[in-house]
Amino acid sequence: MSAWESYIKEYKSYLKLERGLSENTIANYVFDIEKLVNYLENTAQDVSPVKIDEQEIQAFIYEISDKVNARSQTRIISGLKSFFNFLIFEGYRETTPLELIEIPKVGRKLPDTLSTEEIDGLIQAIDLSKNEGERNRAMLETLYSCGLRVSELIALKLSDLFFEEGFVKVTGKGNKQRFVPIGASTQKYILLYKESIRNHQQIKKGFEDTLFLNRRGSGLTRAMVFTIIKELAVKINLKKTISPHTFRHSFATHLLENGADLRAIQMMLGHESITTTEVYMHLDRKHLSKVLHAYHPRNKE
Structure with missing residues (x-):
């Protein structure tokens, strides 16, 4: 549908130039719009993004509801809302056809975390007699001490x-840069890897x-880091399902x-919104009780 192509092209430029999003993120936004376009083509509905109405969007949502889970539906609806809000912003439409479309209720999945003992166990299980041992120790220490995403780690x-x-x-x-503090012990392991191996x-x-x-002598892939961590988990008989992201979750939770400030954690993690960081407020109730009993003035009487 050529009508859709021109609007999508404008939208992509907006996401890149105005919002500064990465090519991968833009591709994900466009992929969800193309799902709607494919649905319209398959159902022989020749309707432009300027003319499409709520009933047609609702029919599309109903169609995909059997094929994707609630979380994916939420992402698709959010992506379409962004696209139609852009059309309103540019003056192509006056209203959005998604105004009354409800987003499926999705339970927020709490991130898995590791205890400091489990993290120590994983790192101690690394075979330092092998050349990659020093590298793997430096990588895991960096993941945990800086709270990096795996993509950020391999791009360092x-x-x-x-x-x-x-x-x-x-x-x-989105190629956004930030400075993250790094502790002396992690610096030591990175320098050791550099001097002895790299x-x-x-x-x-x-x-x-x-x-x-x-x-x-070339860069690591995300899959290689996943494999290294999975193999270490098996080695110490760790029953939790973990990934590089588990180290990031553990960093924030610990x-x-x-007592770290949520805003400071947000800056270190590179979250655009504080609401993303608030998922880490799932601290167990025992910990919160200890804080209350230790610090509330009424409990000091």
């Missing part, structure tokens, strides 16, 4: 390390500045449990 560069100042520069979603590798062209390298 030597030029991102500002150890004298005690920070690393992290490039997050500095002696033959490095492929284009990866001279990449911090964590594979045995062939900071919060020890």
Whole structure:
């Protein structure tokens, strides 16, 4: 549908130039709009984004409800709302056809976390007699001590390390950069890996500045980091289902449990909205009770 193509093209430019979103994020937004376009084509409905109404959107939502879960439906509806709000903003429409469309209720999944003992156990299970051992220890220490996403970890560069100042520069979603504090012990493990392993590798062209390298001298993939962590979990007989993101969740939870400010955690995690960070407010009730009894003036009598 050529009518849709021109509006989608404008929308993509808006997401890139005005909102500064990454190519991957833009592709996800457009993918959900294309689901609607495909549905209209399959049902022989030649209707433009300017003319489509609530009934047609509702029929589309009903059609996909049997094919995708509530969480995916929520994402698709949110993506379509963003697109039609853009059309209103540009003056192509006066109202959105999704105004009365309800988003399915999705229970917020609380992130899995590891205890400090479990994290120590995973790191201690690394075989340091192998060349990749020093690298893996440095990677896991960095994941946990800086709360990085796996994509941010594998993208870290030597030029991102500002150890004298005690920070690393992290490039997050939408190519947004932030500075995250890094502790002395993690710095020590990174330097040890650099001096004992990385500095002696033959490095492929284009990866001279990449911090964590594979045995062939090029960058690691997300899948490789997942595999390393899964194998360590099996090694220590850890029953939890974990991933690199579990270290990030644990970073935030442990900071919060020890009294860190939610706004500070938001900045370190690189969350655009504080509501995203608030998922970590799932601290167990025992911890909250301890805080109340320790600090509330009525409990000190």
